[in-house]
Amino acid sequence: MGSILxxxxxxxxxxxxxxxxxxxxxxxEQDGHVLSKIIVRITLPAAIIMGFNGASVNETFFLMIFLGLFSNILLVVLGEFLWRNKSAVDQSMLMFGISGYNIGNFTMPFVQGFFPTAVPFLGSFDMGNSLMLSGGTAVPVDKMTGQSKEAFSIVRTAQKLLSSPPFTTYLIMLALALSGFILPASVRSVVQLFSNVNAFLSMFMIGLYLELQIDRSSLTTVAKVLGIRYGFGAILAAAFYFLLPLPQIVRTILVLLAFAPFGSLSTINAIIYGSKSSLVGFLSSASILISLLLMTSILILLL
Known part of the structure; x- marks a missing residue:
């Protein structure tokens, strides 16, 4: 408990x-953009490499990919149903807001300190999650709200995914794990240097982007979105933990993922679809602080 706190x-x-x-x-805040590039292109891929190296791939990995995809789809549809009588902008904000998980910049740095062997499971879930964040979520949002920004393209979505260093690293390391290849010790020692600073840089970047000011008229909307996000996160967490016949560590990881903060691309997409940047920025910041509190509490209870 002490180490968790x-x-x-x-x-x-x-x-x-x-x-x-x-x-x-x-x-x-612009300095956060520089940190973001360093994290996405160097330290996060390094953390993924160290986590996946030597991993034994089994059917659980592919189940995690499916759960990452399924969780997003379920929450997107739920968001449209709950706010079906609201404006298209509000609908899209909820659909983007309650789906999508910040894994690379928050959940992975948070979890890898306690469960280094859990990184491959986090990465597998994030592969399904990334499919939705990189274009998949926009398809039902366009259809259900009538806010078509651009025609969905499998090729364009694939290009986005493959241009993402973390996602490409997931694919490469998954392929290496399937082949049984293990990186030499000399390579691991170099990669470890970059991996070690990933958690610090990720949290520092979050602090630079943190937005704690919002007009009072938006507080009700914020409370509703956060309530729906974490309320149904609790339902998903209970389903993951009590219904899935998986090892304890995997079920614990899934519970933590259910309470992960909003995905960075979710907030960007909500702004593209008309939501106020100040509102979405505050939502994203609030979700990070709430998730830190909830995920810490969960680890204390389950460990």
């Missing part, structure tokens, strides 16, 4: 320091 507090302190650096003018 120490890590959670450490993450919160890193986020707070970055937030204060931003508000104090030492760093700017």
């Amino acid at each position: 120490i890590q959670a507090v450490s993450f919160l302190l890193v986020i707070l320091v970055a937030y204060l650096f931003n508000k104090g003018g030492i760093l700017k």
Whole structure:
């Protein structure tokens, strides 16, 4: 329990320091863009490589891909049903807001400190999750709200996925795991250097982007979206944990994933579909702080 609380507090302190650096003018939000590029192109792929290296692939990996895809689809449809009488902009905000999980920049850094062997399961879930975040979610949103931004293209979605260093790293490491190939110790030692700073940089970037100001008129909407997101996250978590005949560590990971924060691309898509950037930015920031609290509590209860 002590180590869990120490890590959670450490993450919160890193986020707070970055937030204060931003508000104090030492760093700017634009500096977060630089960190984002470093994380996406270097440290996160390194963490994926270290996590997948030597992993034994079985049917659970492919089940996790399916669950990542299925969870997104279920929540998108639920979002449209719950707010079917609201405006198209509000509908799309809820559909994007309650689906999609921030795995690479939050959940993976948070979990890998406790379960290094869980990274392949996180990565497998994220492959299904990424399929929806990179274009799949926009298809039902367009159809259900009538806000067609551009025609869905399998080729364009595939290009987005393959241009993503983390997703490409998932594919390569999954292929290597299937073949039984293990990276040499000399290569692992170099990759480990980059992997070790992934958690710190990810939390620091979150702090630079943190948005804690919002007009009072939007608080009701924020409360409703967060309530739906985490309320049905709890239902999914219970289903994952009690209904799936999987090893304890996998069920624990699925429970944590059910309470992961909003995906970064979900917030971007919500803005593209007409939601106010200040509202969506606050929602994203609030979900990160709520998820940190909930995921810490879950680990204390389940470990």
